Amino acid sequence: MADQTTTQANDAAVVAGDTAAAGTIDAASGAGAAVAADGAAGDRPVKIVGIVCNWCSYAGADTAGTGRFKQPPNLRLIRVPCTGRVDPLFALKAFEKGADGVLISGCHPGDCHYSEGNYYARRKFELLERMIHHLGIPKERFRWTWVSASEGQRWQQVVTEFVAGVEKLGPREGRAL
Amino acid sequence: MSRQDHIREFAAQALADGRVDYFIGWKQGYNSSEVVPAFVKDPADVDQLIWTPLCHHNLVTFIKRNMPDPADAKIGLCVKGCDSRTLVALLQEELVDKEKLYVVGVPCDGIVDRRKLEKEFADELVDIAFPERGRVVVTTGKGETREFAQDDVLLDVCGRCRYPNALYADDVAGPLEAEPDREESGPDWSDIADFENLSDDEKQAALERVYATCIRCFACVHVCPVCVCWDKCVNRSREPELVAQKVGAKENLLFQMIHMFHVAGRCTSCGACDRACPVEIPLYLLHRKMNKEIYDMFGFEPGTKLDEKPVFQLFDLATDHFGD
Numbered sequence: 001m002a003d004q005t006t007t008q009a010n011d012a013a014v015v016a017g018d019t020a021a022a023g024t025i026d027a028a029s030g031a032g033a034a035v036a037a038d039g040a041a042g043d044r045p046v047k048i049v050g051i052v053c054n055w056c057s058y059a060g061a062d063t064a065g066t067g068r069f070k071q072p073p074n075l076r077l078i079r080v081p082c083t084g085r086v087d088p089l090f091a092l093k094a095f096e097k098g099a100d101g102v103l104i105s106g107c108h109p110g111d112c113h114y115s116e117g118n119y120y121a122r123r124k125f126e127l128l129e130r131m132i133h134h135l136g137i138p139k140e141r142f143r144w145t146w147v148s149a150s151e152g153q154r155w156q157q158v159v160t161e162f163v164a165g166v167e168k169l170g171p172r173e174g175r176a177l
Numbered sequence: 178m179s180r181q182d183h184i185r186e187f188a189a190q191a192l193a194d195g196r197v198d199y200f201i202g203w204k205q206g207y208n209s210s211e212v213v214p215a216f217v218k219d220p221a222d223v224d225q226l227i228w229t230p231l232c233h234h235n236l237v238t239f240i241k242r243n244m245p246d247p248a249d250a251k252i253g254l255c256v257k258g259c260d261s262r263t264l265v266a267l268l269q270e271e272l273v274d275k276e277k278l279y280v281v282g283v284p285c286d287g288i289v290d291r292r293k294l295e296k297e298f299a300d301e302l303v304d305i306a307f308p309e310r311g312r313v314v315v316t317t318g319k320g321e322t323r324e325f326a327q328d329d330v331l332l333d334v335c336g337r338c339r340y341p342n343a344l345y346a347d348d349v350a351g352p353l354e355a356e357p358d359r360e361e362s363g364p365d366w367s368d369i370a371d372f373e374n375l376s377d378d379e380k381q382a383a384l385e386r387v388y389a390t391c392i393r394c395f396a397c398v399h400v401c402p403v404c405v406c407w408d409k410c411v412n413r414s415r416e417p418e419l420v421a422q423k424v425g426a427k428e429n430l431l432f433q434m435i436h437m438f439h440v441a442g443r444c445t446s447c448g449a450c451d452r453a454c455p456v457e458i459p460l461y462l463l464h465r466k467m468n469k470e471i472y473d474m475f476g477f478e479p480g481t482k483l484d485e486k487p488v489f490q491l492f493d494l495a496t497d498h499f500g501d
Contacts, residue, residue: 087438088434088435088438089411089419089431089435089438092431092434092435093419093431096427096428096431109500116492119492119494119497120489120492122492122497122499122500123474123488123489123492123497123499124438124489125499125500126474126499126500127438127441127467127470127471127474127489128438130470131434131437131438131466131467131470134372134373134380134466135380135381135384135430135434136375136376136377136378136379136380136381136384137377137381138377144500145500146500174381174427175381175382175384175385175426176381176382176384176385176388176426176427176430177384177427177430177431177434
């Protein structure tokens with residue numbers, strides 16, 4: 001069981017790595033970065049931080065990768081043991097460091113690997129979402145949702161929608177946070 | 178008998194009986210326009226304790242951490258209605274030991290905002306007197322004297338007070354103040370409506386302007402009665418460096434947001450952080466917004482019921498539908 005999970009995770013990393021290398025990183029180190037440095041938002045691809053739980057959404061992303069579902073390459077995944085481990089600081093820190101969007105995803109309520117981690121987490125995320133909007137960061141730039149390990153297609157849909165929403169707003173020129 | 182006399186009597190009694198090792202109240206500062214916290218150890222010294230509408234300090238701050246020396250000291254302290262809510266919040270999470278406390282509740286009809294008064298005068302204030310209820314007479318160093326109505330110079334937080342009497346106290350100093358009808362009307366959040374109605378860009382610009390002035394002195398964290406893990410504070414951790422050492426609007430706002438989330442469910446928006454801020458950042462409004470959302474999500478007012486658990490330490494399968 002443990003070995004199988006590790007293998008799946010590695011596969012996901014490879015898939016994610018391939019797409020990211022082809023898309024964001026090259027573009028960011030090239031023309032896009034130069035434009036951004038000049039002060040204009042430019043055409044640099046948006047950078048999105050995804051915080052996903054090990055047991056559901058990370059595996060769901062893996063399923064999407066194995067199934068060869070096409071996804072935008074703008075997402076960088078951070079794997080955490082459980083959404084219950086996600087401190088609101090993570091999302092805020094990502095915005096402070098210049099992320100254009102933050103996506104948090106974990107197991108559906110009732111499916112938590114640790115029984116109840118996401119029950120606590122969703123209360124925090126709801127407050128986090130409301131406070132992020134209070135700071136003047138638009139709704140489209142922050143989303144939290146549930147994707148299970150088998151929902152490769154749902155993962156593809158969530159990511160595609162979210163990235164489209166952020167791309168519509170363009171790269172973030174945040175002034176405060 | 179005035180409330181002040183009651184406080185002195187309770188303090189003297191508790192000290193003489195050995196019920197407490199020391200008693201925390203308020204005393205006059207360097208002149209009669211300022212009040213500072215007082216720590217009384219000897220029953221003979223209780224005459225320095227005072228009660229005026231200048232006693233804004235939330236004395237619960239002094240018991241929030243294991244500061245008592247010796248560690249098992251029994252402490253007496255005065256609490257106003259708002260202070261008692263922060264005490265209840267600490268008791269809900271068992272962050273202080275009820276057995277070692279002696280609490281004197283002080284019914285309060287509003288605390289005067291000294292900063293509002295300071296802004297009225299070019300000169301420094303040397304005396305603020307309260308000849309009778311509702312009247313405030315201010316004298317400056319150059320001898321200028323002006324009178325204000327107390328309601329005009331109250332703290333913003335006092336204008337919306339829902340709990341004028343202590344929610345948890347062993348003794349009460351004098352008759353209770355009139356309570357507003359809490360069943361009929363919920364909390365009044367009108368003070369944050371101005372900011373809420375701004376556009377996203379305007380909000381960002383306003384926050385940048387305000388938070389750029391923060392000097393990261395951490396006075397807000399030190400004075401906060403419910404910010405309890407101060408000795409292991411994430412904001413001052415250098416390894417790992419979670420909050421950058423750089424002082425800029427972004428870093429400062431991140432620091433304040435973290436403080437806000439760490440006290441979520443305990444914070445009663447008492448406004449202590451706001452009053453402690455040397456550059457007058459309206460931190461209180463950020464915390465008010467958080468409490469508004471918590472009230473909206475759970476109907477929860479922090480620190481009002483002793484047998485309640487803070488909302489972020491539990492969940493309810495029947496009523497939580499967030500993210501569905």
